[in-house]
Amino acid sequence: MAESLSINMPEMIPLFPLRDVVAFPFMVFPLFITNEEISVFEEAILFNNMVALIKQKEEPTDQLAASLNEIGTICKVNQLTKISEGGAKVVLEGLARIKLLEIVQETPITLVRVEQVREFAEKSVVSDALVSSLNALLKIALSYGRPLPDDVMKMIDYIDNPGRLSDLVALYVNLPVDELQKLLETIDPIERLKKVYMSLTAEVQRLQIKGEVQAEVTKKVGKTQKEYLLREQMKQIQEELGEEDDRQAEIKELRKKLSSAGMPEEVRKITEKELKRLERINPASPEYTVSRTYLDYLLGMPWQTATTDNRDITQAEIVLNEDHFDLKKVKERILEYLAVRTLKEKMKGPILCFVGPPGVGKTSLGRSIARALGRKFIRVSLGGMRDEAEIRGHRRTYIGALPGRIIQEIYRAGNNNPVFMLDEVDKIGVDFRGDPASALLEVLDPEQNFSFTDNYLDVPFDLTNVMFITTANVLDPVPPALKDRMEVITLSGYTDEEKEKIAVTYLIPREIEENGLTKYPLQFTEAAIYKIIRDYTREAGVRNLQRNIASICRKVAKEITQKKPPREIITPELAEEFLGPRKFYDEVAAEKDRVGVVTGLAWTETGGDIIFVEATRMKGKGDLILTGSLGDVMKESARAALSFVEANSADLNIDPKEFTDMNIHIHVPAGSIPKDGPSAGITMTTAIVSLLSGRQAHRHVAMTGEISLTGRVLAIGGLKEKILAARRAGVKKVIMPERNRKDLEDIPDNVREELEFIFVEDVREAFIEALQ
Numbered sequence: 093m094a095e096s097l098s099i100n101m102p103e104m105i106p107l108f109p110l111r112d113v114v115a116f117p118f119m120v121f122p123l124f125i126t127n128e129e130i131s132v133f134e135e136a137i138l139f140n141n142m143v144a145l146i147k148q149k150e151e152p153t154d155q156l157a158a159s160l161n162e163i164g165t166i167c168k169v170n171q172l173t174k175i176s177e178g179g180a181k182v183v184l185e186g187l188a189r190i191k192l193l194e195i196v197q198e199t200p201i202t203l204v205r206v207e208q209v210r211e212f213a214e215k216s217v218v219s220d221a222l223v224s225s226l227n228a229l230l231k232i233a234l235s236y237g238r239p240l241p242d243d244v245m246k247m248i249d250y251i252d253n254p255g256r257l258s259d260l261v262a263l264y265v266n267l268p269v270d271e272l273q274k275l276l277e278t279i280d281p282i283e284r285l286k287k288v289y290m291s292l293t294a295e296v297q298r299l300q301i302k303g304e305v306q307a308e309v310t311k312k313v314g315k316t317q318k319e320y321l322l323r324e325q326m327k328q329i330q331e332e333l334g335e336e337d338d339r340q341a342e343i344k345e346l347r348k349k350l351s352s353a354g355m356p357e358e359v360r361k362i363t364e365k366e367l368k369r370l371e372r373i374n375p376a377s378p379e380y381t382v383s384r385t386y387l388d389y390l391l392g393m394p395w396q397t398a399t400t401d402n403r404d405i406t407q408a409e410i411v412l413n414e415d416h417f418d419l420k421k422v423k424e425r426i427l428e429y430l431a432v433r434t435l436k437e438k439m440k441g442p443i444l445c446f447v448g449p450p451g452v453g454k455t456s457l458g459r460s461i462a463r464a465l466g467r468k469f470i471r472v473s474l475g476g477m478r479d480e481a482e483i484r485g486h487r488r489t490y491i492g493a494l495p496g497r498i499i500q501e502i503y504r505a506g507n508n509n510p511v512f513m514l515d516e517v518d519k520i521g522v523d524f525r526g527d528p529a530s531a532l533l534e535v536l537d538p539e540q541n542f543s544f545t546d547n548y549l550d551v552p553f554d555l556t557n558v559m560f561i562t563t564a565n566v567l568d569p570v571p572p573a574l575k576d577r578m579e580v581i582t583l584s585g586y587t588d589e590e591k592e593k594i595a596v597t598y599l600i601p602r603e604i605e606e607n608g609l610t611k612y613p614l615q616f617t618e619a620a621i622y623k624i625i626r627d628y629t630r631e632a633g634v635r636n637l638q639r640n641i642a643s644i645c646r647k648v649a650k651e652i653t654q655k656k657p658p659r660e661i662i663t664p665e666l667a668e669e670f671l672g673p674r675k676f677y678d679e680v681a682a683e684k685d686r687v688g689v690v691t692g693l694a695w696t697e698t699g700g701d702i703i704f705v706e707a708t709r710m711k712g713k714g715d716l717i718l719t720g721s722l723g724d725v726m727k728e729s730a731r732a733a734l735s736f737v738e739a740n741s742a743d744l745n746i747d748p749k750e751f752t753d754m755n756i757h758i759h760v761p762a763g764s765i766p767k768d769g770p771s772a773g774i775t776m777t778t779a780i781v782s783l784l785s786g787r788q789a790h791r792h793v794a795m796t797g798e799i800s801l802t803g804r805v806l807a808i809g810g811l812k813e814k815i816l817a818a819r820r821a822g823v824k825k826v827i828m829p830e831r832n833r834k835d836l837e838d839i840p841d842n843v844r845e846e847l848e849f850i851f852v853e854d855v856r857e858a859f860i861e862a863l864q
């Protein structure tokens with residue numbers, strides 16, 4: 093049995109508490125101390141150059157005694173060197189384990205009473221084996237590159253005392269400070285040696301794996317970059333340990349997708365490259381998310397995925413009829429279009445363009461086409477779109493960049509052959525951010541769109557399978573290049589009778605269903621529907637009609653839930669009770685026949701409308717004043733009207749002085765609504781003649797027509813809308829250009845029967861009909 097050496101200790105010694113280190117016996121080590129701490133070591137001279145080094149516990153306390161561990165090390169101060177920057181370096185040598193007995197004094201320096209902890213180690217087969225194993229293990233560690241000071245290595249060869257060996261080696265094993273303190277507190281040398289042995293074994297194992305990995309990786313990648321090497325190592329280690337982190341799983345998943353994405357070869361290569369890049373990016377960096385989102389788009393695009401078209405045209409016709417009333421010509425044209433598409437696998441254009449006032453069913457026709465073909469339906473509104481990037485996307489170099497709407501929607505649809513409706517092509521804008529119309533051209537042009545390249549996606553995507561349909565209220569603002577590629581199908585407004593039928597067959601059943609009234613058989617009388625159409629809406633389409641019907645259904649639903657007896661029949665009175673006082677009146681009936689006020693017919697984006705052109709005069713120098721938000725063309729036609737009247741004043745019995753001593757003012761009320769176009773020429777001429785000749789104008793006579801300087805009446809557009817508006821407003825007689833006679837064919841019979849039409853070639857014929 094060997095007992096540790098007994099140290100000749102003074103009765104008390106100075107204490108130096110340690111924070112992040114543990115001192116071991118036999119260890120020679122430097123300690124850097126502050127100026128305040130120097131006195132402890134200077135005082136040591138009085139105590140045989142000895143100090144007690146005890147590590148403080150982790151949990152902070154104010155009391156010194158409570159903060160200290162019980163076991164520490166008594167050390168000899170070998171050297172004390174003051175440093176010029178302040179503080180000092182002390183070289184200490186660990187002598188033996190000590191146990192803290194008592195704190196004798198705390199200030200100015202702490203003095204403690206300690207006793208040496210005696211260790212007894214019995215030399216045995218076990219201790220011998222442990223010592224030689226530890227020796228061998230240390231050499232292995234050394235061979236794997238674990239650094240050990242030379243002199244330590246030499247000493248180890250000679251030490252056969254297990255306690256000493258364990259204390260010496262403990263310092264060179266990577267252990268947390270807490271573990272080291274525990275090791276210090278392990279008094280039994282054999283036990284301590286075992287612990288050190290275990291720790292060293294774990295470390296050697298780690299080194300071993302690392303070494304193997306390193307060798308394998310080096311073989312694989314040769315002399316590639318350092319960063320890459322380290323990542324490979326990490327990957328290998330993870331595999332070795334059976335761990336695969338989320339990121340690996342993610343990348344694996346992306347690779348799987350890549351193999352089944354059905355991309356064209358060049359896109360596949362780009363995706364592959366991006367995937368490799370992703371593997372190298374730190375997942376915590378923002379760049380990772382950017383790359384990840386990009387890959388999501390690349391892999392998620394429906395490169396090959398498409399729905400199978402229903403090629404049965406009869407079935408398509410059934411669907412169209414199911415969803416929409418009448419629209420015979422439109423449906424016919426759509427079916428022809430579908431037939432050609434069915435026969436020809438890849439049909440190059442044209443793009444359908446539905447033009448008409450709001451609420452006439454342009455969007456819902458698009459939806460029906462999709463339903464008839466069994467394709468997905470996408471709708472994007474181009475209204476107010478000014479930025480080209482909304483169509484073509486932003487380059488990925490921009491923060492928060494995304495693809496344009498076309499690619500986004502196709503990605504979302506997950507099919508490369510949806511019916512894609514682009515609403516409001518007439519409202520597309522142009523500004524400094526580019527010209528969305530030209531970007532749209534790339535999308536729609538069958539000559540280009542097989543390789544549409546979105547700025548974000550940066551690879552071409554074939555849009556030839558997409559069926560594009562555009563809609564517009566008016567065609568004029570659509571850029572000619574776009575117009576050129578479109579096949580225009582015009583939808584005009586509905587007559588009251590048509591609206592009534594649409595309400596009965598489509599809108600009412602739909603709203604009953606939507607508002608949960610299927611169990612309560614609600615019925616609208618014909619008179620009630622007409623009342624809603626005439627007194628609560630003034631529109632070419634049926635959107636407000638649908639809204640009013642929905643409003644009544646909601647009110648009925650509310651009453652039912654309030655346990656009131658359900659209303660079964662909606663009469664005109666009940667409609668009024670639900671919808672409140674009527675909103676529109678018969679405009680013409682509300683007017684009087686006047687001098688200088690003539691009823692005209694106008695055509696706006698929202699359909700036809702009637703206007704009252706007013707002319708008045710006041711003393712002046714023959715100026716023409718125009719008000720009422722008139723556009724340039726309309727202003728010019730007012731000047732032409734005045735010139736015509738002045739040039740023909742003799743025939744019209746008008747005093748020529750009217751044109752030199754008076755100012756003429758023409759106003760078209762509803763000033764907030766912009767008006768333009770030449771078709772009010774006839775109305776303005778008639779209003780001036782009425783004013784200057786003092787003849788009253790019949791308010792029930794409405795007119796439309798462009799005039800030339802010689803008084804010829806020229807053809808106009810939008811006739812159907814205008815005639816429907818005339819009828820809505822209570823007009824009895826419509827004066828229109830002879831050249832528009834053929835267009836009367838499009839006017840439903842019942843409307844034609846109700847109105848009287850006068851076709852004129854010369855404006856003077858209109859005076860006879862309209863003026864008293």
Ligand SMILES: Nc1ncnc2c1ncn2[C@@H]1O[C@H](COP(=O)(O)OP(=O)(O)OP(=O)(O)O)[C@@H](O)[C@H]1O
Nearest residue numbers: 415416417449450451452453454455456594598634
């Ligand atoms: N002929 C019709 N038969 C049945 N329902 C119709 C008909 N025309 C329009 N509708 C209905 O009227 C509503 C409005 O139509 P929709 O939204 O398609 O109008 P729109 O012409 O696209 O208008 P906007 O130009 O404002 O987009 C829809 O609920 C639609 O089903």
